[in-house]
Structures are given as structure tokens and as C-alpha cells.
Amino acid sequence: MKVLVAVKRVVDYNVKVRVKADNSGVDLANVKMSMNPFCEIAVEEAVRLKEKGVATEIVVVSIGPTTAQEQLRTALALGADRAILVESAEDLTSLAVAKLLKAVVDKEQPQLVILGKQAIDSDNNQTGQMLAALSGYGQGTFASKVEVSGDTVAVTREIDGGAQTVSLKLPAIVTTDLRLNEPRYASLPNIMKAKKKPLETLTPDALGVSTASTNKTLKVEAPAARSAGIKVKSVAELVEKLKNEAKVI
Amino acid sequence: MTILVIAEHDNKVLAPATLNTVAAAVKIGGDIHVLVAGQGAGPVAEAAAKIAGVSKVLNADNAAYAHQLPENVAPLVAELGAGYSHILAAATSNGKNILPRVAAQLDVDQISEIISVESADTFKRPIYAGNAIATVQSTAAIKVITVRATGFDPVAAEGGSAAVEAVGAAHDAGTSSFVGEELAKSDRPELTAAKIVVSGGRGMQNGDNFKHLYALADKLGAAVGASRAAVDAGFVPNDMQVGQTGKIVAPQLYIAVGISGAIQHLAGMKDSKVIVAINKDEEAPIFQVADYGLVADLFEAVPELEKLV
Numbered sequence: 214m215k216v217l218v219a220v221k222r223v224v225d226y227n228v229k230v231r232v233k234a235d236n237s238g239v240d241l242a243n244v245k246m247s248m249n250p251f252c253e254i255a256v257e258e259a260v261r262l263k264e265k266g267v268a269t270e271i272v273v274v275s276i277g278p279t280t281a282q283e284q285l286r287t288a289l290a291l292g293a294d295r296a297i298l299v300e301s302a303e304d305l306t307s308l309a310v311a312k313l314l315k316a317v318v319d320k321e322q323p324q325l326v327i328l329g330k331q332a333i334d335s336d337n338n339q340t341g342q343m344l345a346a347l348s349g350y351g352q353g354t355f356a357s358k359v360e361v362s363g364d365t366v367a368v369t370r371e372i373d374g375g376a377q378t379v380s381l382k383l384p385a386i387v388t389t390d391l392r393l394n395e396p397r398y399a400s401l402p403n404i405m406k407a408k409k410k411p412l413e414t415l416t417p418d419a420l421g422v423s424t425a426s427t428n429k430t431l432k433v434e435a436p437a438a439r440s441a442g443i444k445v446k447s448v449a450e451l452v453e454k455l456k457n458e459a460k461v462i
Numbered sequence: 463m464t465i466l467v468i469a470e471h472d473n474k475v476l477a478p479a480t481l482n483t484v485a486a487a488v489k490i491g492g493d494i495h496v497l498v499a500g501q502g503a504g505p506v507a508e509a510a511a512k513i514a515g516v517s518k519v520l521n522a523d524n525a526a527y528a529h530q531l532p533e534n535v536a537p538l539v540a541e542l543g544a545g546y547s548h549i550l551a552a553a554t555s556n557g558k559n560i561l562p563r564v565a566a567q568l569d570v571d572q573i574s575e576i577i578s579v580e581s582a583d584t585f586k587r588p589i590y591a592g593n594a595i596a597t598v599q600s601t602a603a604i605k606v607i608t609v610r611a612t613g614f615d616p617v618a619a620e621g622g623s624a625a626v627e628a629v630g631a632a633h634d635a636g637t638s639s640f641v642g643e644e645l646a647k648s649d650r651p652e653l654t655a656a657k658i659v660v661s662g663g664r665g666m667q668n669g670d671n672f673k674h675l676y677a678l679a680d681k682l683g684a685a686v687g688a689s690r691a692a693v694d695a696g697f698v699p700n701d702m703q704v705g706q707t708g709k710i711v712a713p714q715l716y717i718a719v720g721i722s723g724a725i726q727h728l729a730g731m732k733d734s735k736v737i738v739a740i741n742k743d744e745e746a747p748i749f750q751v752a753d754y755g756l757v758a759d760l761f762e763a764v765p766e767l768e769k770l771v
Contacts, residue, residue: 229725230590239594306571307562336589336706337574342532342562351533351637354559357700367641371700372555373709374652375645379531381638391690391707392700427602428571431584434595439732442753444744448766451738451756455771459736459753461715462658462682462771 214361214383216259216268217323219314220252220288222281223334236432239334248284251329253291254389257396258359259327260292267361268325270294274317276310278302282412289407290399296412297321299420307335309417309424311343316420318348323384325366330355330388341388351381355390463492463582466520466543468551468560469510473500473528476509478655479552481616484513486609487550488617489579493517497542499535499630501528507626514621522630529640530556536563537633543568546604547582553608553710561608570602577613591706592729611654612712612733646701650676653704656685658715661704661731662697663689665720665741665760669697674761675719678768687711689718689727705730720760723748740764 224230225247230239248256262268273293275281278300285296299313318326331338345352353359353368357376360367361383369378371390399407417424445451455462465487470477480496487494495518496510507521520542526534539560543549549564551557553575565572576585577595584599585607653659660679662672672686679686687704688697704711706729716734721727723739723746731737732751739752740763749755756763 224590230593232594239590308566308569308571311566333706334590336587336591337562337572338558339562339565339572339574342559343566343572345532346536346563346566349635349637351635352559352563354532355555370555372643373654373701375643375701377529377643378641379638380641382636385637390700391694426571427600428573429599429601431597431599433589434597436588436592436595436732439737439751441750442737442755444749444755444757448756448758448763448770451754452767452770454754455715455736455738459715461736 214268214324215270215272215321216262217318217321217326218255218259218271218273218288218293219326219328220256220273220275220284221249221332222246222275222277222284223249223332226250226333232433232435236434238433246280248287249329249332251331251389253396254391254393255327255329256288256291256293257394258389261394262361263292272297272321272323274299274314276301276305276313285412286407287399289410290404291397295410298412298414300414300416301424303424305424306426306428307337307339308343309426310340311347312422313417313420314340314344315347316422325361325383325385325387327387327389330390341386345386348386350385352386353379353381354388356387357390357392359387359393463547465490465492465494465548465550466546467494467496468539468549468557469496469498469506470552470554470556471498471500471503471506473503474505476506478616479554479611480510481513481619482611482614483550483552483609484515485614485617486576486579487548488515490548490582492547495520497522497539499527499538501525511624511626512620512622514618516622516624519624519626520629521626523628524632526632526634530560531638531640532560532563533635533638534633535560536567537635538630539564540567542630543604548605548607550607550609553610557608561606565606568604568606570604570606571600572606572608573598573600574608575610576607577610588729591725593725610710612710646699650679651683651685653685653687653702653709654711657713658682658684659687659711659713660684660717660719661687661689661721662692662719663721664691664695666692666697672698674764678764681768681771689721689724718748718752719764721748722746723751
């Protein structure tokens, strides 16, 4: 079974981002970039499926700038077999990314596509669901467990108030939640080997996909700051303040 | 302009998040219709008809919609939604699951988790875990939007008298089926709907120590949450997580116990009306957002607090 994993290059999750002074966006100059954490979980799940003998080939794909090759090399070092970069310097919407991924799905014909549930930059949580809609496939979003058996996959999903399990016909789309697995680190020999694995570069034009958008970001601002209040000296003082000053208990 | 709001429900009860979503629709302006897609969800449709400001309820009753499977519900919403100016759903696990599928079928970009309505086509939403707020304008003929409940005060659940209309052909894509679900049973209020939330972090040290928070919560009628650190350490289940990747809450009172205050966590609770932080590390960033900070050992302070409230 061929598994396709989509990964995104984003600001490293440890970086505290700053809004640009002209409110045009977030300042990404000289900021550490990494693979989106939910995408790391997606790569790990695919590698585990291969280790179990369920997956035979892992193709990793990224839509982004030339530098996204770094994240693809990371995925190759973690165990993916080959990589595809759909190169685009533009900031694409989730729908445009889903359309590009659909073109890659048509070309590669994977049985399972694994994506992160959301990217920690745009926080959209849309791409996997949109890819499923465009492909006409079933979707198992926010997955905490993935079990392939025969021509179906059982996906346990994190939902409000608990967990839900659905069964999907393959091919299907899975998006990962935090508890699905704990990603491994790439070993030095594997990082060296990854440099020799194939990495193909495509463009939206070559895939025949229009990336036009109906959304326009007018401005980006820093959130309203919440100022620090006071320190109380004792539990008794805290209770007094909550009762008489804040009046919330 | 007519707006279609997708009701959040379990076939029996209309979820409160629907009222916040209708509130966002009221801010956009225009007629508001509510779609109840489910199986035997008549009581939900009746409850939706009573929501203040709703002029029509569409009730799509079919076994294919019983478990809100997106493969079946999204085609229904896309079909019905074609005549509307906006399609709105709460940014719950169902809304997030279904709506992008609808947007893709309608070939429009979605706007996720809006926290304010600037005009009928312009909205604000948090990005980068709430570290920036983007103002986004949509030129789509049909605007597909999920609504963060904490951004909008709910409309009144009573006062309306909308007509209920049976609609919708059955869409059964046949690509997915419901196997089962396990919902946490609790007598405490639901996290996102609670007026008071008590949350624990890594400082709780283990899952057993959460009993101190449960005792305090029961005295206050509060829900209990946790930081991602506490969830990752295995103290408590993931559905208790408050933060950018967990639940977004905005209660009247939020009591953070043994929580350092990572950006991830703050993104999920900083819109609370009053924030209390109890932490023994006086340098903890949580104190920078707390209205009342208490530097103390939580294992002494929490039981004392429980006695005094």
C-alpha cells in the first residue's frame, strides 16, 4: 500500500512571533523554520505503518517555497522513500493547497493520505477535509489511532467530550491529532542517506491547478494585551477579592 | 442576504455553541435559517425554532446524518447552502470536520474560527496560536465560516417562533461508517460552557493530585481543565486540554493551578473575565495575565481555597 504524507514548513513552535510594524503580516525574517508539529506526527504514523508491513512506499509532499526542501529531507531522514515539492512562493489558501494535493493524489494514486490536522501558522484546520471532498474519499480527522485492515481503515478521532471511531473505505484521508504518536528523531546515518533519496520538483502550472483565492488578508495585528493584575498574599485575601471586588463567586 | 447556520447537536439536545453561532449571524445581518441534520432530531429542530432571531428551521432527518459523518452531511449542506450568502457553523469538532468539506464542494475558501464580524464580508480571526489577529475579507459568493463560540455572546434560546420545514434528499456517500464513541461521563459542567473553570498544569505532579481540583470545582460548580503539559505527561485525558490545540474557554472565572502559562495555553483561556493564578514560581508567565496571583504551594493553597469558598 502506498501512503502519501503532506508536510508544511512553518515557524518553529518555540518561536514567539511578532507582528510587522506595517500590519502586513508576521515577521518571518531570520526566524527558525521547522516541519509543522502535526505533520511530524503524520510522517511518524506513515513510518510506523511501513514498519508494520502495512505500507510499502511512503511519498512525502510539500507545497511551498524552495526552502521547504529542508522539511522534505527531514521527512526522508525519518523514513519516507521519496519526496515531491510543489514549488510556490505565494502564500496559498487551504483550498489551493488541497487542489494541488488532489493533483498529486491523481498522479500517485495512494491508498492512504496522512496530513496534520492544522498548521500552527494559519491555524486553518481545513486542508485534509478539503482534499477528502475534492477526491470523494472518506476522512478521519483529528486521529488518535489508525488501524488498516484489508480495504478499510478504522480511525479513532478526538472529538468534543471524548473519542469517536469511524471506519473508512480505502483510499481515505487521515489528519493527525497530538496523541496519535510521539515522533522519533532522525539519526545521523539516516540524515546522510536522506540526501540521496529522490526529490522531484513540480509547479502548480505543471499540475494544471489554479491557486486563485477568494480570501484576502487586509491586516495582521498583535492581540489586545491583557495586563497583569495584583498579587494577593493569602488564600483568604484571594477569596475576599473574588467575592467582593470581582464578584465572580 | 440569508444566512444558513448549521446546528450543533446530538439528535436530542441543541448544543449551546449554536446560540453563539447565531449571534455571529445576527452581527452579519439578514435572515437567519438553521439547518438541523440528524436522525430523529425533532426536539432539536423545535429548540432551534425558538432561538431569538431565527426565521426558519430546516430539518433534514435521515439515518445517513445520525452521526454527523462529513461524507454525508457536507453534500447536504453544499446542496442547501447554494442559495445562501453565508454558511456558518460553530468551530466544534463537528463544525471543523464538516465545513471545509462544504467549502471545497462549493469551490470557495473557508474562513476558520472568526472571533469578530467587521462587516458582512470581513472578519477577524486568530492566527499563530492567537499571537496575531488577522482581518480577512472574503469575495466568495457564498462565505463559508466557522465561529469561535467564545468570541460571541449567545443569543437568547427562547423568544423566536420559526417554522420548521422538512428538507433534503438523503446523501449517503457510502465511504464511511460510524463504529462507536466513548464520551467522558461527568456531572460537572462542560468545559466550554462552564461559568467557572479550574485547570491544573505540570505542577499537579500526577493525575491523582487532580482530586484537589475536582473537590474545589465541585464546591464552585466549575468544570476542570488542564494544560497541554499535564495532558502530555499523562495526568489527565486529552479532552480536558485547554489551549490552542485543545478547548478554547472564556468563563467568568478561570483558576490556573500549577500552570506556567505557555503561549499555547494562554491562547485557550486569555479571554476569560477574571483569571486567578496559583503557582509557587513567582516568575511564571501566567502571572502576567492573571488578575489575581497567589504565589504559594498549590497543595496547601487549593485545599484552603476549597474550605473558604
